[in-house]
Amino acid sequence: MATLINPKVSFKAQMLLAREDAIIASVNRLLAEKGFEAMTVDEVAADVGIAKASLYKHFPSKEDLAAAAMVSVMRRAQAFLDALSPESSAVEKLRTVVQWTMGLKLAGEMPSLPSQNSSLRSTLMANKDYMQGLMDVSDRLGAWIESAQAEGELNPKLPAIAVLYTLYARACDPVLEFLKIGDLYSNEEIIALVLSTCFDGLAARSCLPTVMRLT
Amino acid sequence: MATLINPKVSFKAQMLLAREDAIIASVNRLLAEKGFEAMTVDEVAADVGIAKASLYKHFPSKEDLAAAAMVSVMRRAQAFLDALSPESSAVEKLRTVVQWTMGLKLAGEMPSLPSQNSSLRSTLMANKDYMQGLMDVSDRLGAWIESAQAEGELNPKLPAIAVLYTLYARACDPVLEFLKIGDLYSNEEIIALVLSTCFDGLAARSCLPTVMRLT
């Protein structure tokens, strides 16, 4: 290990990474809480407990801060996909992933970025870590979607890309926060509800006795 | 008519209203295009073709501009509900309404506001026209939802409020813009797709031969 060869350098490097992790954690939380535009760099610095100028030594711009948070989330997603049981069917894997993203959202750990901001989009698209993660996740989800369609578990008439977008969209579904504000249902009930409407729709399924996961 | 009694005052009043309508139209378009935070008051003024200070004679703040746009949309929604054929079933009415809101969104006429901004929320909640319109629309949709559930057209196990939120959410569904950017489908196809996933879900309906409205 490098630690044994040059412990001092490695220690510094570890401190550096730890600090950057702390920064990313703060950014992640603030992005989830207030969104990109409402989050200020001063706020992030105060939350981390360092000076704003120090922040800019780690990340060159506010956009790059947000991108780092997205990369972090993407890595967590990849780890989650890795850990999914190989025995479960494609559609079960998809359900589990959506469930997980909605849990993140309800826990205030899902950063929300405006899809319109162009400078942010540029930064994200120029970030290889982010783009690679996004591609990887999309490819894996896409393969499961096609499997599930072939197995008759998902509607095969829907374009796979539309299904993919629909699943991604659950991670920023306003229905989640509205139901949470209403305070009538627990987080688990909310997730079960939205998961049900996502996969089974709002319409009654007259012949399929789909079990509600609510009670 | 007041015009016959005092034409001068009425003319002025009509000019005033016409100008305010022009302002609201600009705000509406800009809100749909860039969102609340990215829209600047300077931009609105330039778009309308008046000075910024004049704008502030009509509306006391940026938040009130957005609120006026929302009131306008709410009125259009009420008019649309009024015009729905009384012969159609409750679920058909709901489908038609959702279809209409998605059409607005795709046409760039659906203002998008951040649900997090608190000063904006305050302004909206203090706006009686907006709140009354929202209540009215929600009541009417809510009644149809309950009818449709009683008629076995919508899943009766879903809380009506969750169904209502889910329908509202289609008006700001990011899936719409993503599919539009992909440029593979026409607006009508996109609407049919999202309408299908909304009501019928992503899962295959093994026994109900639900017709895809795509082809």
Added chain:
DNA sequence: GTCTATAGGAGGATAGAC
């Protein structure tokens, strides 16, 4: 790399003449 202090600029809102 961390700090204090500040540049630089965007944007919401207003003053005051007409």
Added chain:
DNA sequence: GTCTATCCTCCTATAGAC
């Protein structure tokens, strides 16, 4: 009510000492 000109706050980003 409309204009021009301006205020003032907030925010991103940087300079420069340590």
